[in-house]
Amino acid sequence: MKLKGTQILLEMLKQENVDTIFGYPGGSVLDIYDQLYQSDIKHILVRHEQGAVHAADGYARASGKVGVCLVTSGPGATNTVTGIATANMDSIPLVVFTGQVPTGLIGNDAFQECDITGITRPCTKHNFLVRNIDELASTIKEAFNIARSGRPGPVLVDLPKNVMAAQTDFDPANVKFRNYDVPHKAAPKKIANIFDMLQTAQRPLIMTGGGVLLGRASEELTALAKKYRIPVTGTLMGLGSFPGSDPLWLGMLGMHGTYYANMAVSHCDLLIAVGVRFDDRVTGTIETFAPNAKIIHIDIDPSSINKNVTVDLPIVGYTKATLQDLLHFLDDHHYAQDDDTRDVWLREIADWREKVPLTYCSEGDVIKPQYVIETLHRMTGGDALITTEVGQNQMWTAQFFKFDKPNTFISSGGLGTMGFGLPAAIGVKCAHPEKQVVDIAGDGSIQMNIQELATAAQYNIAVKVVLLNNGFLGMVRQWQELFYEKRYSHTDMTYAPDFVKLAEAFGVVGLRATRRDEVESVLKQGLASDKPVLMDFRVSREECVYPMVRPGESITQMTLGSREMIN
């Protein structure tokens, strides 16, 4: 069967079970868009290519599938770079198709030409320039395979216009490709080592990360913790991998971690770190991180092990398979923790929790951002998919929304990309139209991809934006307050659009709350709507995220806001 390149692309997308793609047309992809016109694949037209990648990213995180986007060459392609780097840092499987000028013009500085494979080489898991129609089908298959295998990541496929217009024989049942899946299974000896270490440990702690969600190992991790009463802390990316309302959950650790999580990690004698990479925001100064602990590190990527923190037992393996093996081994060997020792450890943690709980001060009529998030959690019963922007909004969400289920917290952790939340929410809602999807935003971040309100309006993708509007680039202002004697250099964002009017101009419902007693009714109205809604909460302007560990300090050195610093 002879098919055109554009037809092969769509056939291959079907073969990969792609039902939704996010994109933006242009000169080099006109032929592909012409083919799409006759296809039943759902295409969401974004308003900026960065939005397309974040939407595909949100779709991937919420659905567990590979997210797909399609953009044109040159500026269309370069606009995807921030989105690709975001997905790369958080190991999200994406396939990004970019148009390219005809092969004969590559290198000639043709109109809308750029070397996008060169530009994205350091921020993709892999990329391809398809130079020949005969390589098209196998390259697409490889791209999907690479994106989802091992430690997932974004793959870019550059498609020159003439290649897509050419024809070749295509046999969908017989597309050859190289398989990259890495069959990692932890050696039984290592599992036995964990058993030994658990037997001697008196103060064990589990630290869960994004690898547990990507590896779909939440069930196993939760079983391990609950069965043997091991307390659990998590990184930002690990939120939702263990139920946030469980008494064993200590909340996030690190720079804005809870007091008790940071104290627990600093006092534990065994740290079982699963699917984490020991980011500097998590560890504080490395020398004093978990100083008393033997560290077990389970991760699929050998390059993550011993990179930042030197560990005692490195285990390269899929988080799910490794934890399953561990659970079986512990069961077979009748591991039983000493209940008295465990009680002492859990009591100690409970004391830290009582001493410095995660809290904030209410001030009369003023809306506290934390209050908005708590109220949102209460009103949704936690049954919502939450995306965030980056900064204070993100940290307050991590602290005050209790995530009970995997893949319900969707945020740019590694790269910290402002402007992620709204387009990501659109992608999430496309994956789960029946779910309540909320972007918790700040007034700085939301303006970075505000144009995507038009996308939400066009397709009636009923995402809800909870805007914590403090008229500042809040997190930068917080650093200026704490470390630069309140010299608020270029962080005042008071000059901003009227967000309610702006929402309405986009065809989105706009609501506003300026007093605490309005929060609940605005949320109620916003959440009940079957349309996209932007809720503008005018929150206290100079609220800080606490606890806070100063950069370069030990995570036991927390600034607690109005309370004094506690060692």
Place this chain on the structure above:
Amino acid sequence: MERKEHIISILVHNKPDVLARVAGTLGGKGYNIDSLCVNTTTQKDISKIVMTTAGSQSTITRIENQLQRLVDVISVDDLTNVESVHREMLLVHLNISPDNADMVKNAIDTNRWKVIVTSDTYTIVEITGDQTQIDFALARLETLDVADITRTGLVALKLDD
């Protein structure tokens, strides 16, 4: 930790950009490549890259792990602590004048340098050897009138074990 030169031998699929990917992985993570040699193997779709880089053992392990992540990398081997043979090559353009003709001839003969081209006014010689021999040759060349010089990266081959 002790910084030491390491010889890393990398087998890769001979795909477009593979050298850029390998070099970029090191450069992007802040590691320096001191020397580099690339060519195909007996299989033309597989290439071998031999490079030298300096660092502590933990740095080198990190580099190996980062390289292993690349889709087109088949294997990464640190040849530093295993038995292996090493060679580099110099091509040297030496000017010859009536004043130094005897010196040049003497240097070529005593060091057994291989003459590739020669004329009345210049000669081009090929010098191969391991790093010590190359360093020795370079010292010897300082006394002669060198017009131009090209040095390859180091190539290395593991002895059978």
